[in-house]
């Protein structure tokens with residue numbers, strides 16, 4: 001089945017935006033893009049500006065049924081972590097069931113905000129059925145963590161199985177996520193890096209997120225040490241001191257693709273290594289979660305000036321009120337008005353698709369890619385389309401399904 005759509009503006013993310021463009025779609029793929037073009041069967045959507053479906057580079061969908069973030073705004077990160085553990089434990093034996101419901105809800109919420117791909121940090125047991133029947137492509141990044149030497153082999157095995165997992169749906173792909181320096185042994189991190197190379201899978205790790213993390217790495221002390229001691233997991237050999245996020249970035253740099261999630265406190269050395277590996281490494285900034293913890297200003301502008309890809313994520317609803325990725329774009333635009341609007345678009349499309357290893361199907365509007373887009377109602381003859389988009393809210397359109405299925409209500 002072929003569908004043709006004529007849009008007021010088309011931001012392909014592959015060259016300059018096109019005013020008055022016709023996109024031809026066959027099945028679920030884009031076939032061609034033409035300027036204007038008179039087709040007898042074209043669907044006229046010239047009130048709309050369209051860009052690739054948004055890509056949320058980092059979230060944890062299992063918290064999507066929370067009404068509001070856990071804890072209180074401005075609390076120390078190390079105090080918030082136990083809140084998360086308590087929340088999950090609160091489900092008792094219903095955890096798997098509740099998790100599946102929250103993931104399903106989170107995918108629906110994402111689609112409602114114009115998001116077509118999510119970098120989802122997945123925990124075991126996998127809620128595979130929850131990923132099905134969704135318009136949203138899921139990059140399932142298995143959270144791998146552990147400091148207990150007795151569990152390391154089992155965790156390594158689980159990561160290997162995930163890398164090699166055969167999903168029943170083509171709208172799910174595998175990826176890896178060693179959790180964070182305070183929770184994950186070097187041996188597990190190295191195993192994930194090796195899997196990333198072997199299977200050519202992207203990897204994401206929470207890193208340089210909090211001052212407490214820095215203290216643990218630097219001197220083996222602080223609130224994280226206390227938490228680990230209380231859980232019976234602290235061993236001085238794991239945290240001998242004299243270590244920095246840069247040491248981890250160096251190790252991750254040999255992965256096929258590596259995304260540093262947060263990167264609030266990268267340090268000069270950390271930035272230098274990221275710069276050296278800018279062809280495979282990205283930094284994921286989660287603006288509203290960053291604000292929730294009252295971190296000092298994110299180094300996004302320095303990273304961009306250094307040629308390092310920055311992508312955006314919502315993180316989860318345990319530290320963010322919703323999964324609205326466009327609200328993250330708006331937050332960056334407000335806080336860093338000097339960052340060009342075009343650059344903001346790459347952070348939630350092409351660069352994010354690259355970070356998640358799905359750039360062959362998503363991240364730009366080109367022949368051969370999936371016909372799924374984010375659409376903004378702008379009216380005709382808009383004087384400043386990008387400003388209107390930044391002030392607006394996109395919806396997700398699967399162009400393969402025809403006009404009847406698109407939400408084209410303008411009110």
Ligand SMILES: [Zn+2]
Nearest residue numbers: 060206315316
């Ligand atoms: Zn996270």
